[in-house]
Amino acid sequence: MDSDLAITFRGVRGSYPVPGTDTIRFGGNTPCIEVRAGGHLIIIDAGTGIIALGSDLVRAYFQRPAAERGRLHLTILLSHMHHDHIQGYPFFAPLYLAQTTAHVLGPRMLREDLAAALSGAMVAPYFPVDAESLACERHIRNISEADVVLFPSATQSLDPRVERATDANTQDAQVVVRAYHSQNHPRGGVFCYRIECGGKSLVYASDTEGYAGGDQRLIRFAEGADLLVHDAQYRASEYIHGLKQGWGHSTVDMAVEVAQAANVERLALFHHAPTNDDTVVAEMEREAQAQFPSSFAAYEGLTLSL
Ligand SMILES: [Zn+2]
Ligand SMILES: [Zn+2]
Secondary structure, eight states: OTTOEEEEEEEOBOSSOOOSGGGTTTOOOOSEEEEEETTEEEEEOOSTHHHHHHHHHHHHHHHSOGGGOOOEEEEEEOSOOOHHHHTTGGGOGGGGOTTEEEEEEEOOBTTBOHHHHHHHTSOTTTOSSOGGGOSSEEEEEEOOTTEEEEEOOTTTOSOOEEEETTTOOOTTOSEEEEEEEEOOSTTTOEEEEEEEETTEEEEEEOSOOOOTTOOHHHHHHTTTOSEEEEEOOBOHHHHHHTTOTTSSOOBHHHHHHHHHHTTOSEEEEESBOTTOOHHHHHHHHHHHHHHSTTEEEOOTTOEEEO
16 A cells, blocks of 8 residues: 555674574674565665565566566665675665666765765676666665655656755655765764655664764654664673773663664664574673563564554
């Protein structure tokens, strides 16, 4: 339906991929969330989780009768340019298809345009294909937290448009995306996103570290969301005794604090530390549920309808 908002976790692991028997339950791929919103495909972050999504999209595209294919439209929202959030981008199969129209939106970090930063991730000697030679149609654009991204009804157009939030007419949009530039992540901060569709809302806040009393701007940004996906890389003991303060990631308690103060419906613990196996992540899930019963640890392959 046009008003539906659903997500699938494609990668939930922080920092670097960890395949293996110890991470089977929650998954080893780095951040990527597939969002289906009112007939639009929006992908948050391009960690290694985006690779299998890309294969699925291409397969589904060619399974359709040729006359019904049209173009493969998608929008990627990037939170920041750290490796774990873009390392799947060069392997994302739809980029190599001439039939794809890809919009890539994200912050300008450390005075570098998004397009230049992405090109820098696909250049010799680090990668054999230059970003400029990809076959798809690409629209790569910096956005700021003063902008709003609007998607019209999917029957009219599958292309988003970016407008200044103060002037934008959000009433006519099928999907509205807002950004919050959190500064509590090293070297440039990170973008958090809020996606609204048909009265439902999703907030993505990965790679962010809590403040004492909770990040008040994030709490306002996430107010009343149906689902908050929040960084929960550490346990409190590891955060303090492992000297992880200032690394730009949160504890389970910090994620719960934001969820409670923002009155969200559900909390997904996200960006699991690569050093934490399934047993530890399950324990962290129980710690969160003891304080906020509708919380859970995100796992790869989990689909939720909001
Ligand atoms: Zn990360
Ligand atoms: Zn990061």
